[in-house]
Amino acid sequence: MSSETPDNPGIQLSSGARTWMRMKHWLGSPSPYLNLLGLCGFVAVWYAATEIFNLPLFNKLPGPKATFTEWLSPDPLYGISFYTKEYYQHIGISTWRVFQAFMLATALGVPIGLFMGWKKTFKDYTFPLLEVLRPIPMLAWVPLSILMWPGREASIIFLTFLGSFFATVLNTLLGVESIDEAYFRAAASLGASDKQIFYKVIVPGSLPFVFTGLQISMGYAWFSLVAGEMLAGEFGLGYLIWNSYTLVQYPVIIIAMITLGVIGSLSSLIIRLVGDKLMQWKVREAA
Amino acid sequence: MSAAPFESDGGKTPRGAISIRAVSKVYDPEGARVLAVDDCSMEIEAGEFCVIVGPSGCGKTTLLNAIAGFHGISAGEIHLDGELLCDSARMPKPGSDRIVVFQNGALFPWFTVLENITFGPVMQGVASKKDAEEKALIMMGQMGLKGIAHNYPSEISSGMRRRVEIARAMMNDPRVLLLDEPFRAMDALTKTVVHQFLLDVYDRNKTTVFFITHDLDEAIFLGSKVYIMTTRPATIKKVLSVDIPRPRDFRVLASPAYQRLRSECISAVHEEAVKAFKAGEREM
Incomplete structure (x- = not known):
């Protein structure tokens, strides 16, 4: 040899x-x-x-x-700083809303996207619907959302979910369609069944796109959340921004904005770390 | 070389005879009927190393895909060991008795080398994961693929990847190994290594090989028979028997027999290449 x-x-x-x-x-x-x-x-x-x-x-x-000065003050003029409980309440409530909506969007969006890519008939049924619903701006959903759901909490989460959901479905579908035909043929040639091809080719093969999609959808989730909270909220960072504006507490607006920026980046980072964990083959490719 | 665990019954019952009978294939995208293969017949014996040479886009891959079960044919019949694989009415199915090694490689990048090699038996449920891994590791040792079991395909060289892909196919003890210009994108030096590798695998297993290329040196160096195809629609123009004894190594390339076969081959292929070139000009 x-x-x-x-x-x-x-x-x-x-x-x-x-x-x-x-x-x-x-x-x-x-x-x-x-x-x-x-x-x-x-x-x-x-x-x-x-x-x-x-x-x-x-x-x-x-x-x-x-x-x-306001942010670092133990006794802030407008009641919001690192030292006040209210600051963390607003952060906590917003984060919890995004978390619920994002998880729901991922739990529904990824399987639907995978299924659309796997079964052409299912895609034929659903794709036009997706393409019509997806461009509707989140703000346009506000009245319906308030009419549909009892209470503010549910309608804010619903709005946040919608923003996130479409991006996840679309990117997952693109992920499946990006998989080279040769992998499907190789798997079939090696004796894999249709179901095995789903778990061993479609799922891992679309994962890089799925995670790109999740990062985008996380961004949309925060975007929709703030819009929802401004219109219908009682708590949360979006509410805090709008409320501070009406009460002429301008430094608080900036505090809440920077906080949103930092938390948004952190949530993206978490998704990337989870993605790296699941896709060692990608990480090592880059190394 | 000791007996390989993936070896069949030592060639007692010859397997992998392919009979291609008057096969035609028409592609009909949007009514533009393109005749890719026209009335093509070949008898490939069990255990033959068969090489198909022809100009690019002449329909070689169409034939391979039909044997592999990726698409059907428009007329004629293909038999494998006397069983009907496909005809104009019957769509073939891919199966682990006919494994393809693809032009650009199709190792799953998300699985390690070992997971790739054991994919076939594990998916088919013919071996437990543990047994398949044991068998794969022994085989990898014999094939000179030690020490890369837990690497991902992106971490090993292209020549190594191609060898792993051949190993992945051989794990299934296929009746036919189908290779579609597998070494096309490789540099000359890497090619010599993978050629030797493929010859070693063939000498050990005597699996029928259906090998597509447009590299004449590769064709004669590897093959037992070289089938020269015409430009599209593809038919067999000439069959050369390569009577160079095995096992072969690179010294074969300097032998008179090789030179004679090569010049015979060149003149046949050249005619077709010119035709293909002219046809291309007309189409433009």
Whole structure:
């Protein structure tokens, strides 16, 4: 037999070691410092526009100094800071709503998308419906949602769910359709049944698209949530923003906005980490 | 080389005879009738290493797909070991007795090498996962594929991937191994390694091989018989028997017998290539 036998077939690191290595490499590169510089630059421009030059466009807006003083104050002027219970209540309620709606959208959207990709007849029934419903803006659903559901809570979650659901279905379907025909043929040739092809080819093969879709749908969920809370909420970050506007508590608006940004990024990151965990083959491909 | 665990009964009952009888295939997308294969007949003996050579797009793959069971034919019959595989009325079904190694490779990237190799027997339920893995590891040892069992396909070289794909096919002890230009995208050096690998596998198992290529050197070096196909619609133009003894290695390439076969082959193929080229010009 004429073959070189690889005794050391490359990288066989544990995922923990891999993460640590990547972290070290990242800290050694200019990226993190440039990232930080970019953020600081933005705050500097904001500070200059509002608190130094007081430009006409910005003269009603709170500057970074006013915002952060309020945010870090144990005894905040408008009742919202790191030290107040209310701040965490709003965060908790919004996050819990997004979590429920996102989970529901994923639990329904992924199987429906997979099934649409697997069975052409099912796609023929459902695809036009999806394409008509999907472009309807979430705000257009607000009246129906309020009419349909008893109480505000259910209608806010329903709106959040809708935003998330369509993106998940569509990306999952695209994921199935992105799978190379050769894998289906190979699986059939190796004796896999229709059902086995579903679990061993369609599900893992569409996973990269599914997770891209989940990140997008998470973004839509937060978007729809804030719209819902502004219109119908009693609590939550969207409600807080709108309420602070009507009560002329402008620094709170900025606090809630930055909070939304940070939580949105964190929820995306969590999805990516779960995706990496499930798709080791993708992670190692990139390494 | 010791007996492989995936070996059949030592070739006592020859298996894998393919009889292609007057097969035609018409593609009819939107009424534009394209005759891909026209009245093509071949008798491939059990255990023959059969190589099909022809210009690109001449219908070689159409024939392979029909044997593999991916699509039907418009006229004629294909038999495998005397059983009817397909005719114009009967759609063939893919099965693990005829395994395809694809042009661009089709190892599942989401499974490890070992999971890929054991896919066939585990899916068919003919072996437990544990037994299949044991068997696969022994086989991988014999095939020079040690140490990569738990890697993903993206982590090994393209030559290694192709060998793993052949191993995945051989795990099923197929009657026919169907290869559709499997080494097309490889550099010359990697090719010599995978060629030797395939010859070793063939010498050990004597499985019928149906190999498509347009590389003449590859055809003569590997094959027992070389079938030269015409440009579309495909029929058999010429059959060459390659009487170079096995086991073969790269030294064969310098032998007079090889040179003679090669020039015979070139003149036959050249005519068809010119025809295909002209036909292409007309179509434009």
